[in-house]
Structures are given as C-alpha cells and as structure tokens.
Amino acid sequence: MSEEFTEDYVQQFVEHLLQDIDRRSVVTRLIHYVALLNTYVQNSFISQSHCEALLALTMYMERFRHHEFERSLSDQAKLVFLHLRDDKTHIESIRIIHPLVAKEILQQLLGDQQTHSSLAMDLLCESVLFEHRFGREEYLSFLRALFIRRSRISKGDEYDSFFSPLIEHVCEIEKNPDKAIELLKEAFECFHKDPFFAQQLARLLYTYEKFEEAKYWAETAAKQLPNNSYILDTRGQVYRKWFQAKCKAIDNGSIRNTAQNTADAVETALKALECFQECERAADADMENVNSSGYFAEVEVGCSLLKLISSLQVFANRANGHSECMKYLLTDYIPEELEDAWEPFHGRLKKLHKTLQDALEWISEDLSYFQTDIGADEEEIRESPEEKISHPLTWLSKKSSEYGKYFSEAYSTALLHPGESIPNNLTPLQKRMIIYHLGGGNITSILSKLTDQRDAVPLLENILSLYPSNPIKAKFGQRDIVNYIVAHITLNCLSPQVPKVAPLKTLQALCHQFPADKKKCVPSALFLLTLLFWPEDNDTDHEKENKYEIVQSAVEHMEKGYWTKMKDIPQRKRRLYTHFFLGNGNGLDKFVHKKKFERVTKVVSVSEKRMKWFRGEAWKKPEIAEMLKCVSGWTEDGVVYLEGPQKKKFSILPLHVPSVPHSNENITFYLGFTFRGPVACNIVVKK
Incomplete structure (x- = not known):
C-alpha cells in the first residue's frame, strides 16, 4: 500500500470510512486502541478474546463465537479489522488492514481534542484488557513495546531512535516531556514496578536535565537488577x-x-x-x-x-x-x-x-x-541502551591521544614541531605519555596509522625515538615491548626503506623478554609470537621446528583467551579480525596488512565485500596472488593441517568453514594472523 497508494488516497479512504462513526461507542474505543498499537508496534495485534472482554460479550457456545463477535462490530470496524489465526496456538486476533491506515485512523479519530499520549494512558489504564488472562503474554509484550522498544534500522525500522517512537512523539510532536514522564511512571506501576521502565524514566529525565529524579529512577532500576x-x-x-x-x-x-x-x-x-x-x-x-x-x-x-x-x-x-x-x-x-x-x-x-x-x-x-x-x-x-560509538577505531585513537596529552602536554607539544629535540631528563612515565599522545599507546592506535596515513611515518619515527636506543638491555614491560614492535612493523608497512625500522631478528630477540609462562602473556604478546616466529624459507629444518614450537605454544594460549573473550556468543556475531597475511617477502616484508587489500576489492557495501572474500572471488585477483604466499597443507576429517612441522601436527583454523573440503585432500591456502592464532583463507584442493 505504501508504494501503490498515495497519502491522499489513504486519507480519503479513512475519511469516507469514518463518516457517521459513533465516537463514543466501545467499538470505536477498540478501533482507537488497535490503531495506536498498529501505528507504533510492528506486527502487533489484539486477541479476539481481549476484544470480547472489552465489548463485554458473553459467549455460551464456541461455534457461535465468531459470528457473535462479528455482529458486535460496527460497519467501520468490519471494514478495517483484519482477522488472523495463529497456526500453532489457534488463537484468533485482529489488527488493522495496514499500518498506514492505522496511522490515518488515529489522526482522524483523535482530531484536535485528544492526543496520542492521552490515548496511550487510557489504554494503559484499561484494566479489562490488562488483566484479561487469555492471550495475555502477547498483549503485554505489545503494550510494553509501545513504551520502551526503540526503533532500530537493523530490525527493519526506518531510523534509529533514542526512545520508543510513542515517547518520542509525545516529547517532540506534542512537545510534552512531562506527559511522557507521567506515562512511563504509570507503566512502571502497571507492570509491577518493572526495572526496565525505571531505566527508561532515568534516561528520559536526564535528557531533560532533571538529574535528581533521574538518579532516583536509575537507583530504583539498579536495586532490582544489580x-x-x-x-x-x-x-x-x-x-x-x-x-x-x-x-x-x-x-x-x-x-x-x-x-x-x-x-x-x-x-x-x-x-x-x-x-x-x-x-x-x-x-x-x-x-x-x-x-x-x-x-x-x-x-x-x-x-x-x-x-x-x-x-x-x-x-x-x-x-x-x-x-x-x-x-x-x-x-x-x-x-x-x-x-x-x-x-x-x-x-x-x-x-x-x-x-x-x-x-x-x-x-x-x-x-x-x-x-x-x-x-x-x-x-x-554492540551498543548499550545508552549511546553507541559508531567508529570505535577512530574513537580509540583520538581518546588515547587525548589521555596522553593531559599527562605530557608540556613535552609532547615540542615533539609535534619539526626540529625540536626531546628533553633528556624525561622519566619513563613521561615518555610513555608522550608516546600515547603521538598515537603509540596501544596496538590498535598504532595499526590505525595504516588506515589514516597522514603524517604517519614522521609520527612513528618520533614514537620510536622515545624508546631506549638499546631496548634489549632496557628491560621493558610487556605492553611497552608490544607497542615498540608493532610500531616497527607498522612503519615498515608504510615505508620499508626507513632506516629506523629494526630488523626481524632484533624484534625476535626482544620477544624473549615476554614471560616464559605463556599464561602470563597478554594476548597481543602471543599474537606477536605467532607473527614474528613464523618460519622463513631460508631457515634450516632445526630452526623451523624451533619456531613452530614457539608459535604452537602461543596458539594454545591464544585459543583459551579467545574463548574467554567470546563467552557463549554465536561466532557470526563476533567475527575474527585478520590483521596480517603471510606475504612473499622476507623479514618484516613478509607481513601484508589487510588494508593493502582495500584497493583490490572496491565494492559498494561491507556485506558484499565480505561475501566476495568468502566465496573466493576476491582471492583470485592477480594482485592478491602477487602479494601473498601460498602455503601447503592437507585436510583430515574436516580439520586443516599445515605442511611443515615434524614433531606435532599443526591444525589451522579455516576462516570460512564451508570452504573446507568434505573428503581428505591435499590443499593450498593463504595464511592470516588473528588474535585466535593463524587462519587458513582461500582453501584450494591441489590437482
């Protein structure tokens, strides 16, 4: 209807329909209520049993029930009500033929005399409906949604809202936030002091800077659900x-x-x-x-x-x-x-x-x-009921820098001006805070310089100049070692010729300062062990085996950390992020960051881009084959194994499980590095 009929058509249809309607009858009141619910709550309905209770119909024989109900409706109600029957429960219910018609009925029936908020209050206080036992669960869920369900584009709504559309209408169109507060207070009482209504009240009250009252309702909600x-x-x-x-x-x-x-x-x-x-x-x-x-x-x-x-x-x-x-x-x-x-x-x-x-x-x-x-x-x-951070990576870089600024302002300002030297008397803490201000405070902020490359090379050089000239003797803390190494890897990705980049062997030596007990290693340290100790082609068999042992030991602990982080949440809701891929180069040049692929897969939407990778289309591009190293392995009972390690089989997680062949096969794949361990991408059966 929204596409086929114009607004004028709907308006005229409803106008014609409502001619001579008895505005005081109980059937008209029912039309009001159904229209209100259908306007604000998607797919809502009211059970026929609820309608009968409101119309005070007494049924003596089940077979005459539908006939009796139909007979009690006005001509207008007969035209606009759509009769539904649930296939599972066999519960019969009604709703208005289309949400646009419901909206127009509401507008024309209420006129200037009554508001949506006063009608919502009437519905809330309609005890015959609220207390009716048959089909009660559905009715209360729709009523609850009317007051607290926010619009979500992800749920098929037209926009994202901060409150339920009804509450937003009362505040913005009726310009009556006090009435909205009154409605939520009444709903809180009706729903047996439900803490989620108290939460909504707190949010509404602080929006209008009524902080004392907001505090009361927030504490009320927290006491019930601590x-x-x-x-x-x-x-x-x-x-x-x-x-x-x-x-x-x-x-x-x-x-x-x-x-x-x-x-x-x-x-x-x-x-x-x-x-x-x-x-x-x-x-x-x-x-x-x-x-x-x-x-x-x-x-x-x-x-x-x-x-x-x-x-x-x-x-x-x-x-x-x-x-x-x-x-x-x-x-x-x-x-x-x-x-x-x-x-x-x-x-x-x-x-x-x-x-x-x-x-x-x-x-x-x-x-x-x-x-x-x-x-x-x-x-x-994943947002809380309050606010969402739309671009978390950008936010983190900005806030990390801001945090560092407050603790280093006097010194880091000098560093941001070319030619200025760093004072010699800085404490390790002051240096760390300057590093934060320059964007080197954590692994995410450092890697984000591969995306936002403005002044990234001089900034990374400045960051590295703040570390001791001989880091192996300096005895860093774990996080400092991680940030130092990641700054080198990032700088090498941006500008491989820069003399400040330390060779791979130096960074590997630095990793020996990570705790020998891998349980004490932070996840980013374990991630770097898998990255830096991945064997090189020119390593001897003995060197390769030693490196595989280091990597496999790190992966065991990464796997445990991953499941702690995942909790019981479906994997489709938290997809692993692949930071680097194994490339054809040597030393640090063999790490290819994911951002390097962006220009290869320019497509409209992220979901489309993701499907191109999953289906394998993107991997077939010659630019990718040129960049990435193809490694060999085999599958056994649906598990992917890497060819190479002799002492212990090395299973590699497939990034896209359906790409693993059902039979046992020899395969090739590209290798990615994640915080869960290495992953196999673009699995191809050897011919």
Whole structure:
C-alpha cells in the first residue's frame, strides 16, 4: 500500500470510512486502541478474546463465537479489522488492514481534542484488557513495546531512535516531556514496578536535565537488577550527564574555576566512574551478552575530568602549572589550595592515570580480536541502551591521544614541531605519555596509522625515538615491548626503506623478554609470537621446528583467551579480525596488512565485500596472488593441517568453514594472523 497508494488516497479512504462513526461507542474505543498499537508496534495485534472482554460479550457456545463477535462490530470496524489465526496456538486476533491506515485512523479519530499520549494512558489504564488472562503474554509484550522498544534500522525500522517512537512523539510532536514522564511512571506501576521502565524514566529525565529524579529512577532500576550491565550503564550515564551540565556551567563562566567551586562536579564525575566500573564488572560476568559501553564511558568521563582538573586556577594560572598538576595526579603531593576542598577525592584522583590506561588497554584488546567493519569500514559496537560509538577505531585513537596529552602536554607539544629535540631528563612515565599522545599507546592506535596515513611515518619515527636506543638491555614491560614492535612493523608497512625500522631478528630477540609462562602473556604478546616466529624459507629444518614450537605454544594460549573473550556468543556475531597475511617477502616484508587489500576489492557495501572474500572471488585477483604466499597443507576429517612441522601436527583454523573440503585432500591456502592464532583463507584442493 505504501508504494501503490498515495497519502491522499489513504486519507480519503479513512475519511469516507469514518463518516457517521459513533465516537463514543466501545467499538470505536477498540478501533482507537488497535490503531495506536498498529501505528507504533510492528506486527502487533489484539486477541479476539481481549476484544470480547472489552465489548463485554458473553459467549455460551464456541461455534457461535465468531459470528457473535462479528455482529458486535460496527460497519467501520468490519471494514478495517483484519482477522488472523495463529497456526500453532489457534488463537484468533485482529489488527488493522495496514499500518498506514492505522496511522490515518488515529489522526482522524483523535482530531484536535485528544492526543496520542492521552490515548496511550487510557489504554494503559484499561484494566479489562490488562488483566484479561487469555492471550495475555502477547498483549503485554505489545503494550510494553509501545513504551520502551526503540526503533532500530537493523530490525527493519526506518531510523534509529533514542526512545520508543510513542515517547518520542509525545516529547517532540506534542512537545510534552512531562506527559511522557507521567506515562512511563504509570507503566512502571502497571507492570509491577518493572526495572526496565525505571531505566527508561532515568534516561528520559536526564535528557531533560532533571538529574535528581533521574538518579532516583536509575537507583530504583539498579536495586532490582544489580547485575544487569545495561541498567548499571544507565545509572552511570545519569552522573555523566550531570557532570557535563556542571562542567558547562563552569565553562560558561557562571562559576569560578576554584577547587571549592568544582568539588561538586568532581564528586559527580567520580560517582560516574564508579558506576561505569560496576557496569564493566557486570558485563564481564555476563556470559550471554557483550556490553563494552562501561569502558568507553569511563574513558570519556575520565578525559573530561582531567580537562577540568588541568583548567583549575591553581594549575592554569602558573608558569609551571602543568608539572604541578602532574605532580598532584602522579605522586603523593597535594597543593595547599586543594587539600581541604578536595579532601575526599585525593586517593581516587591519584588512581585516575592507571584506571584510564587499563580501560584504554581493554578496549584496544577487544577491538583487536573482532571485526569492526560496518558502514564506512568500521562496525558499531554492540551498543548499550545508552549511546553507541559508531567508529570505535577512530574513537580509540583520538581518546588515547587525548589521555596522553593531559599527562605530557608540556613535552609532547615540542615533539609535534619539526626540529625540536626531546628533553633528556624525561622519566619513563613521561615518555610513555608522550608516546600515547603521538598515537603509540596501544596496538590498535598504532595499526590505525595504516588506515589514516597522514603524517604517519614522521609520527612513528618520533614514537620510536622515545624508546631506549638499546631496548634489549632496557628491560621493558610487556605492553611497552608490544607497542615498540608493532610500531616497527607498522612503519615498515608504510615505508620499508626507513632506516629506523629494526630488523626481524632484533624484534625476535626482544620477544624473549615476554614471560616464559605463556599464561602470563597478554594476548597481543602471543599474537606477536605467532607473527614474528613464523618460519622463513631460508631457515634450516632445526630452526623451523624451533619456531613452530614457539608459535604452537602461543596458539594454545591464544585459543583459551579467545574463548574467554567470546563467552557463549554465536561466532557470526563476533567475527575474527585478520590483521596480517603471510606475504612473499622476507623479514618484516613478509607481513601484508589487510588494508593493502582495500584497493583490490572496491565494492559498494561491507556485506558484499565480505561475501566476495568468502566465496573466493576476491582471492583470485592477480594482485592478491602477487602479494601473498601460498602455503601447503592437507585436510583430515574436516580439520586443516599445515605442511611443515615434524614433531606435532599443526591444525589451522579455516576462516570460512564451508570452504573446507568434505573428503581428505591435499590443499593450498593463504595464511592470516588473528588474535585466535593463524587462519587458513582461500582453501584450494591441489590437482
């Protein structure tokens, strides 16, 4: 109908239909209710049994039931109601012939006298329908969706919404947020104090900056579901938005930027951080859902808090203000002006540097495992009921740099100007923070320079110049070693001739500083072991065997880490990301980053691109064959094995399982490197 009939046609049809309708009759009330549900809730209906209860029909004989129901309807209702019958349950129900007709009926029946919100309130309070037992589950699910189900393009809706379309209509079209709040409060009571209605109330209230009330409803929801990470995220968002509002007042100059005046804002920010950390713990314990929103929000609030602290008069108005600020955040030192005003916060503020770094590391690691390419090459993170980060890779690079900036501003500014030298007296922590600011703080930020290549080579050279000249003697920490090695690999991908790039053997030697007990290795360290110790063609058999042992040992632990990360979530929802492929070169030149393929597979959509790889079309391009090394192996009972290792068979995970031949065959394939271990792509049976 939406394609075949114009809006005018639908309007005239409904106008003609509603002529002489008895607006006060109970049947018209039923039409109102069905139209409201059909307008806002996809595929909704009301059971015939519910309708009979509303119309107060008493049925004595089942065989006359449908006839009696039809007889009770007005002519208009007979024309617009579509009768449905569920094949499984045999429950009969009704809905309006088309959502567009439902929408138009609603508009014309209500006129200027009544609003959607008042009709929704009537429906909510219609106890005959609410309490009716037959077909109750479906009815309550539609009623619930009317108030809290948000529109999702991914679910077939036309747009993404922050609230349910009904609540958005009440707020934006009726311009009556108070009525929307009243509706949700009534729904909360009707649905036996359902915590998800309390959560929606908190979200609606903080949107309109009613923070005290939002706090009450967020706490109400959290008390009932203390382990639900999405509800805990909402509670954190209340304090986050409250903190933002307080910062706005300070930025506008309506409040002087003193320790005393900002204490309230700092307390709110710390409360938000505490809530987001609770959200993280709950999300990590939840085996059926992935909710990373707590980590993202913790970083956002933490960076805003650092901005507020560094802008305080006690720091901003002094020549050595930045170093004073760092001294306060990183040591036991407390400036006199802050001692009493911020007395309850000192301990927590001094941990801010570490907690933010941990959150950034968690996000980087999470993004390293799984594909993030929806839309313009990045996938939206599984969103919380609050906000979503549309481009997580870009976000992480930006926030890592911002975090580093607050702890290194005085020094890193010099580095960003060509010709400026690095001061000799920098501490390892100061150097690490400058590295963060320049974009070298974690593996994801470093590898993102292969995508955004603006000034990438000089930036990477600057990053490497901040590390000790003899890193093997320097005794790095694990993450520093990882970042140092990945910076070299990335620089080599961008500019292989750069003299600063260390040879493969130097980077392999550095890997010996990773813990001998592989259980203590971070996932990115294990990933680098599989990459750097992949045997070369000119290695002796003994060298190859030693390297395979290192790689296989790393893969065993990577597999365990992968399943911890995956939880009980279907693999189609979290696809492995392949960072590098084994190329035809030697040394570091044999690592081909995935971004190098982008120009080979220019297609319209990401899903289309993915299918081209899965079906094998993309692999057949001559440019790919030129870049990548073809390795040999065999299949046995559906498992892919690599040809080469002598002591222990090396099974390789196929990236696309249907590509594995059913029979036992000799095969060739391209080798990819993921955080789960090496993967086989483009499996071809040898002729």
